[in-house]
Every structure is written in structure tokens, then in C-alpha cells.
Amino acid sequence: MKVFSGAQPSGKIHIGNYLAAIKNWAELQDKNECLFSIVDLHAITVDYDAENFEKKINQLLAVYLAIGLDPEKVTIFLQSEIKEHSELAWLLSTITPLNELQRMTQFKDKSEKVAGKSGATINAGLLNYPILMAADILLYQTDIVPVGQDQVQHIEFARTIARKFNKKFGQTFKVPEAKVLKIGAKIMSLVDPTKKMSKSDENQESCIYITDSEKDIKRKISRSVTDSGKKIKYDAKKKAGISNLLTIYSLFSGKTIKETEKHFINKNYKQLKEELSDLLIEKLSPISKKIKELEGRDIYLKEVLEIGRKKAQKIAKSSMETVKRKMGLSIN
Ligand code: TYM
Numbered sequence: 001m002k003v004f005s006g007a008q009p010s011g012k013i014h015i016g017n018y019l020a021a022i023k024n025w026a027e028l029q030d031k032n033e034c035l036f037s038i039v040d041l042h043a044i045t046v047d048y049d050a051e052n053f054e055k056k057i058n059q060l061l062a063v064y065l066a067i068g069l070d071p072e073k074v075t076i077f078l079q080s081e082i083k084e085h086s087e088l089a090w091l092l093s094t095i096t097p098l099n100e101l102q103r104m105t106q107f108k109d110k111s112e113k114v115a116g117k118s119g120a121t122i123n124a125g126l127l128n129y130p131i132l133m134a135a136d137i138l139l140y141q142t143d144i145v146p147v148g149q150d151q152v153q154h155i156e157f158a159r160t161i162a163r164k165f166n167k168k169f170g171q172t173f174k175v176p177e178a179k180v181l182k183i184g185a186k187i188m189s190l191v192d193p194t195k196k197m198s199k200s201d202e203n204q205e206s207c208i209y210i211t212d213s214e215k216d217i218k219r220k221i222s223r224s225v226t227d228s229g230k231k232i233k234y235d236a237k238k239k240a241g242i243s244n245l246l247t248i249y250s251l252f253s254g255k256t257i258k259e260t261e262k263h264f265i266n267k268n269y270k271q272l273k274e275e276l277s278d279l280l281i282e283k284l285s286p287i288s289k290k291i292k293e294l295e296g297r298d299i300y301l302k303e304v305l306e307i308g309r310k311k312a313q314k315i316a317k318s319s320m321e322t323v324k325r326k327m328g329l330s331i332n
Contacts, residue, residue: 003028004142004176006037006079009056010048011199013063014207015280016187019251020148024181026068028146034074035140035312036064041079041086041132045125046110046200059291061301063210066290077308079136084316088135091323092161093128095168100160101127105153113200134158138165139319140312142176149185150196152178169326184251190224193240208248211288214281221245221277232264232272242269249276252283 005025007017025036038060040053049056057078064076079085101107107129111122137145137158145155155178162173189195189206197207205220212220226241234257236243249272250260264272294301321331 001032001143002141002174003032003034003144003146004037004137004140005146006039006042006136007060008039008043008199009053009060010043010046011056012207012209012211013060014187014197014199014209015248015284016148016197016207017199018067018210019184019187019248020181021146022064022067022069024146024179025074028144029068029070029073032144035142036069036074036076037079037136037312038064038077039079039133039136042129045123045129046114047120058298058301059295061304062291062294065294065304066287067210071304071307075308075311076304077312078305081305081309082139082312082316084139084320085132085135087320088139088323089128089132091327091329092134092138092165093131095164096131096161100157101130104130104157106130106150130154130157131161134161137176138162138173139316141174141319143174144179145176146179148187149180152180172323172326181251183257184247187248188240188244190220190244193225193244208280208284210284211291212284214285217280217284218277221273221280224273226269230268232261232267232269234261242272245272245276249279252279 003025005021007013007021013022025034028034038057040057043053043056061076065071069076107127110126114120114122114126133154134157137155138161145151145158147155155176159175159177162175166172166175187197189197189201190208191203191206195206199207201207205223208217208220224241224245226245227239229239229242231239232242232246233239234243234246246257246260246264249255250257253260255263264275267275324331
């Protein structure tokens with residue numbers, strides 16, 4: 001199977017990104033042909049710091065490698081280095097109805113946030129974001145896209161566009177499928193467990209970043225919002241905070257939710273929080289250490305991206321030729 005996914009170099013990676021996406025990617029790499037991109041062109045659709053952007057890209061690459069993506073097995077590349085992503089996005093935009101973009105949940109959420117800031121305008125890049133994402137996926141004839149729940153609507157969009165293109169110009173693209181975890185596809189904020197944990201959340205207490213210190217982890221988990229009850233039971237509606245902590249514990253320990261509930265049956269919230277902090281520290285500190293080591297290895301990181309660029313380029317070039325031919329465009 002062909003697997004494609006990516007993350008934006010837009011902020012520190014949190015345990016939601018880790019559990020639902022990157023850790024999951026590492027598990028797929030042995031049995032599949034995988035491509036994982038650092039999607040820098042998506043990250044510039046909102047306010048970003050151009051001066052530090054390269055550093056952010058390197059940090060995300062270090063995360064990919066520290067979590068276990070093996071550049072000998074998978075293709076890791078920087079989206080903007082493969083021009084075909086932008087080119088295909090333009091071509092796909094010509095068959096995309098405007099209203100399909102306007103109804104996307106992520107567009108609505110992000111544009112609301114932008115609209116709230118004085119003097120800020122909603123740019124067309126934010127609206128066209130799903131088209132670029134469809135181009136990323138379709139360019140590589142992807143079968144499976146492992147993502148968190150928040151990206152499922154975008155994959156649905158990529159499926160619709162693939163079908164539409166195939167119908168109009170003849171069979172060209174594979175119709176990809178989203179792969180989401182049954183439990184943990186949406187890790188919630190520690191401060192407000194009705195909202196997803198988000199890289200762009202200004203309140204850093206809402207996220208556990210994979211590079212957080214022991215002190216940060218202990219503080220954030222101990223202060224995380226729960227409820228006034230006493231029972232440690234999974235109930236995402238009535239006990240959102242506790243259910244989120246149980247989910248995180250379950251995914252890091254490898255126990256099912258049932259086994260996790262059993263483990264905490266006669267314990268209180270404080271004990272759950274303490275055990276969860278210890279587990280997070282145990283699992284995240286080796287990753288943090290590796291990230292720090294890798295961040296200093298600039299030449300190696302450059303090499304990884306260069307090898308990935310060459311591999312991705314070859315596929316992208318040949319896909320684009322096919323697409324252009326089908327659309328009656330010149331390939332010169
Ligand atoms: P990004 O960078 O926001 O997030 C990377 C991955 O983390 C998942 N994720 C979560 N999973 C569980 N709980 C959460 N709270 C949580 N927050 C984020 C995301 O679903 C994602 O899988 N648009 C994508 C990047 C992208 C892409 C692609 C992905 C661009 N092109 C092509 C797949 C295929 C994004 O913003 O990811």
C-alpha cells in the first residue's frame with residue numbers, strides 16, 4: 001500500500017500529533033511504501049515567522065526521525081521543494097466549486113480566529129488549503145492517509161476531487177482513504193476538554209508537547225480539567241476530561257480503555273494524574289533526548305531532505321506529465 005501524510009512546521013509537536021499521526025506513521029513504514037512530508041506551504045497560510053521558519057522545519061524533521069521514521073525505508077521531504085504540489089493544486093482548483101471550500105470546518109474555524117484579530121484579513125491560501133492537501137495526496141497515487149480526526153473532512157474532499165477529475169478527464173488518480181485511530185484520533189485540550197488539543201492554542205497549558213520537561217508534564221497534568229465526580233470511567237460526553245486522560249494513558253501504555261479503567265478502578269483522580277505523568281515522562285523523555293541530539297546535526301538533516309527530495313521528485317514529475325496530458329496541456 002502507498003501511504004502519504006504530513007504535518008505543518010507551525011509549532012511544537014504535541015501528544016495529539018504524536019499519537020494519532022507520527023507514531024502511527026512509524027508503525028506503517030515496514031510494510032508499506034511511505035511518503036511523509038513537512039508541509040511548509042500549508043504552514044504559511046496563517047501568520048508565521050519567516051526568519052525562524054527554517055529552524056521550525058529542522059525541528060519538525062528532527063521529530064520525525066526521533067519518533068522512528070527511518071529515511072532508508074520512507075521518503076521524507078519538504079513540500080515546497082517539489083513544485084508539482086503547487087502546480088497540481090492550481091489545476092485541481094479549476095474543478096473545485098468555491099462553496100465546497102467555504103464549508104470546510106477548518107477554514108471556518110481558522111478564518112473566525114483571523115477575523116477576531118484587528119487588521120487581519122482572511123487570505124485565499126487559507127481557503128485553498130484543502131486543494132493543496134488533495135494535490136499532496138493525489139500526486140503520489142496514495143492508498144492510505146493516516147491522520148487525526150480533524151483532517152478527515154480534507155481527505156473526503158481529496159476523494160471527491162479525485163473522482164471528479166477521473167470522471168472528467170479519464171482514470172488518473174487513485175481514490176485515497178483516511179486511516180484514523182479508533183481511540184485517540186482526537187486528543188482534547190487539558191484546559192478545555194471539549195476542544196481539541198491544538199498547536200495554535202495560545203494557552204500552552206492546554207497541550208503536552210513531546211519536548212516538555214518533567215516539571216511541565218507534572219504541572220500540566222495535575223492542573224488538567226476533570227469534573228466534580230470521583231469515578232474513573234470512560235464517558236466522552238459526561239466526563240470529557242477524565243476520558244481524555246484515560247485515552248492518553250491507554251495509548252501510551254498499550255492497554256485498552258477497558259484495561260485502563262480496570263487498572264484505576266479503586267483509585268482517585270489524583271492517582272490517575274500521578275500515574276499518567278510518570279508514564280508520559282517515561283515515554284517522552286527518550287524522544288526529547290533524541291530530538292535534541294538530532295537538532296544539532298544540520299548536515300545530516302539536510303542530507304535526509306535531499307535524498308527524500310530526489311525520490312519524491314521522480315514520482316511527482318511523472319504524475320504531473322500524466323495529469324497535463326489528460327487535461328490537454330503541454331508537457332514541455
Ligand atoms: P497538522 O500539522 O495540524 O497535524 C499533524 C497531524 O496531527 C493530527 N492532530 C491530532 N490528532 C489527534 N488529536 C489532536 N488533538 C490533533 N491535532 C492534530 C492531525 O490530524 C494531523 O494528522 N493539514 C494537515 C497537514 C497536511 C496533510 C497533507 C496531512 C498537509 N497535507 C496531506 C495528510 C496528507 C495538518 O494541518 O496537520
